[in-house]
Amino acid sequence: MAKRRANGEGSIFQRKDGLWAAQYTDNTGKKRTLYGKTQQIVKNKLKEAIRESDSGMMVDKNKITFNAWMKEWLEVYVKPTRRKNTYAGYYCRIHDHIIPAFPKVLLKDVRTDMLQKFINEKGTGGRIDGKEGGLSTSVLHSMKMIISSALRQAEDNNLISINPAKKIKMPRKVRKDVSMLTREEQKKLEGSVMDSTSSISFAILLDLYTGLRLGELVALKLEDIDLAKKELRVRRSRSTVQISGTGKTEIIESEPKTAKGKRVIPLNDRIVKLLDKYIEERNATVEVMRSHWKSLGSTVWKDDGYLFLTRYGTVPEHTTMRDTLNRLLAKAEVKHIKFHALRHTFATRCIESGFDIRTLADILGHSDVSMTLNVYSHAMADHKRSNMEKLTMLFDSDKGEDNND
Numbered sequence: 001m002a003k004r005r006a007n008g009e010g011s012i013f014q015r016k017d018g019l020w021a022a023q024y025t026d027n028t029g030k031k032r033t034l035y036g037k038t039q040q041i042v043k044n045k046l047k048e049a050i051r052e053s054d055s056g057m058m059v060d061k062n063k064i065t066f067n068a069w070m071k072e073w074l075e076v077y078v079k080p081t082r083r084k085n086t087y088a089g090y091y092c093r094i095h096d097h098i099i100p101a102f103p104k105v106l107l108k109d110v111r112t113d114m115l116q117k118f119i120n121e122k123g124t125g126g127r128i129d130g131k132e133g134g135l136s137t138s139v140l141h142s143m144k145m146i147i148s149s150a151l152r153q154a155e156d157n158n159l160i161s162i163n164p165a166k167k168i169k170m171p172r173k174v175r176k177d178v179s180m181l182t183r184e185e186q187k188k189l190e191g192s193v194m195d196s197t198s199s200i201s202f203a204i205l206l207d208l209y210t211g212l213r214l215g216e217l218v219a220l221k222l223e224d225i226d227l228a229k230k231e232l233r234v235r236r237s238r239s240t241v242q243i244s245g246t247g248k249t250e251i252i253e254s255e256p257k258t259a260k261g262k263r264v265i266p267l268n269d270r271i272v273k274l275l276d277k278y279i280e281e282r283n284a285t286v287e288v289m290r291s292h293w294k295s296l297g298s299t300v301w302k303d304d305g306y307l308f309l310t311r312y313g314t315v316p317e318h319t320t321m322r323d324t325l326n327r328l329l330a331k332a333e334v335k336h337i338k339f340h341a342l343r344h345t346f347a348t349r350c351i352e353s354g355f356d357i358r359t360l361a362d363i364l365g366h367s368d369v370s371m372t373l374n375v376y377s378h379a380m381a382d383h384k385r386s387n388m389e390k391l392t393m394l395f396d397s398d399k400g401e402d403n404n405d
Contacts, residue, residue, distance in 0.1 A: 011023050011024055011046065012039065012042055012043060012046065014039070019035055019036070019037065020035070020036050020037065020038060020039050020041065020042040021033055021034065021035050021036075021042065022034045022042045022043070022045065022046040024046060024049065024050060032049070034046055034049060034158055034161070035161035035162065045158050048158065049158050061107065061108060061158075061159045061160075062106070062108060063106070064106065064107045064108075064159060065104065065105060065106055065107060066102045066105045066106065066107045066109075066110050067098075067099045067102055067103070067105070068107075069107045069150065069154055069159065070094050070098060070099060070147075070150055071094070071099075073149075073150040073153055073154070074087070074090055074091060074094055074150075077150075077153055078090055083254055083257070084241060084252050084254065085239050085241045085252060085254070088241035089142075089241075090146055093142065093143055093146055094146065096128055097122065097126065097128070097143060098118075098143065098146070098147065101118050101121075102114070102118075107154060107159060107160060108159075108160060110151070110160075110164055111164050112164040112165070112166075112167045112168060114164075115144075115147060115164060115165055115168050116168050116169060119140055119143065119144060119168055119170065122134060122135050122139075122140060122143065123135060123137075123140055123171060137170075137171050137172070137173045138173060140170065140171065141170055141173060144165065144168055144170055147165045148163065148165035148166065148168075151163045151164065151165045152165075178341075178344045178375060178376070179337050179338065179341040179344060180337070180341050180344040180345040180348050181334065181337065181341065181342075181345045183349075185332075185334045185335070186208060186345060186349075188332040188333065188334050189204070189208070189328060189329065189332050189334055190205060190208065191332065192328045192329075192331045192332035192334075193205045193328060195331075196328060196331075198324060199281070199282065199285065199308075199309065199310075199311070200308050200309070200310065200316050200320070200321070200324055201324060201328060202274070202278050202308075203217055203218075203308050203316075203321065203324075204324065204325055204328060204342065205271075205274070206271065206275070207339075207342040207343070207346070208342055208345060208346055209267070209268065209270075209271050209346065210232060210265050210267070210271075210346065210363075211265075211342075211343045211346035211347055211350075211363060211364055212234065212265075212343065213237065213340070213343060213365075214318055214321060214339050214340065215237035215238050215239045215318070216234050216236075216237050216256075216365075217308075217321070218238050218306075218308060218315055218316055218317075218318070218321060219235075219236045219237050219238040219253060219306075219315075220232070220306065220307040220308065221235075221304075221305045221306055221307060222279065222305045222306075222307060223305060224307070225275060225279070225307065227272055227275060227276055227279075230266060230267045230268075230269070230272050231264050231265065231266050231267060232264070232265045232267055233262075233263075233264055233265075234256065234261065234262060234263050234264075234265065234365065235255070235256075235262060236253055236254065236255055236256070237253070237254060237255075237256055237261075238251060238252070238253045238315065239251070239252055239254075239318075240252075240317065240318055251315075251317070256365065258365075258367045259367075260361075260362070260365050260366060260367045261365045261367075262365075263362060263363070263365050265363055266363075279307075282307070282308075282309065285309070286303050286309070286313070289301060289303075289313045290303065301313050318339075321339060322338075322339050325337075325339055325342075343364070344375075344376075347360060347364060347372075347375075347376050348376065350363070351376060357369055357372055357373060360372055360376075
């Protein structure tokens, strides 16, 4: 095969297929070859490889398994740089799905067709919870992203020449229908909340008028509410994550993922009045709890200022909030919906009321207006239709005035 050497670089050359390559001898005396799409990429790889060789850090890449690399990538490149719940999600994907599918496969031997077969099988019967069917398209895309990111790092580390995950063919993402309450159903649910004796039921009503994510809702503190300014501040979120390798879970609290996640949400007069009453009752309940624990000679419990508390003085977990919603829906004789549907209901009411999309995106904490448009396109279509009807009514009115003349 003919070689065209780069100027001044005797060990770097371009192959007939256009790929650039570099050859060198490592500290073990073995001749090695690196590959890249451009001359500069190969030069950078060669420089790094020589540095590692000189420092004695060379490893025999021919012996590294794919699973060993996935574990190393997770711990070395993901854990120190990503949010704890992101790491936990990656951990489950890798250990529950990816690793069992590639026993004893060497990293250098991973091919696109192997990865394609893995994705295809997970899409048809890849569940591990005992239920029938495959994983959702969003989970499959997440799986592909994880594998591709790990292999891209392996490519950067000169462990493989080309990332085989780049050419995986993925199924088109299927957007699920956005579930929400009609105005009549919302009215019934609100009535059920007002009749409830549960102190955390009010959280359901607040969510219907703020569109908070569940994690943001349970993380609210008294300091986040400014009744004088009629506003609510979103500063944090709580989530449940799996503790790596234990099967147990823990609650973590963190800042919103993006800068847009930290936001101020205006409150209408009705919610302000109800919040004022709720906070007064909440603080009275806290004093009872404090007296109770003090009478028992215990200092275990203390008020951390969270807006919503269970009767035991703890911050309600996600499952508790979902159970509360389910009870209220049953009491109101309203169809079952997921908790996130309260957020969709809020957004739909906003669009129906004439909110401009940029304002709504800011309130929802969307990083991009296009996300709001994509998720709520159904409501936008209804809103556009309604506005067109108004335009027709305007023309009809003008026509009537012309006839009177």
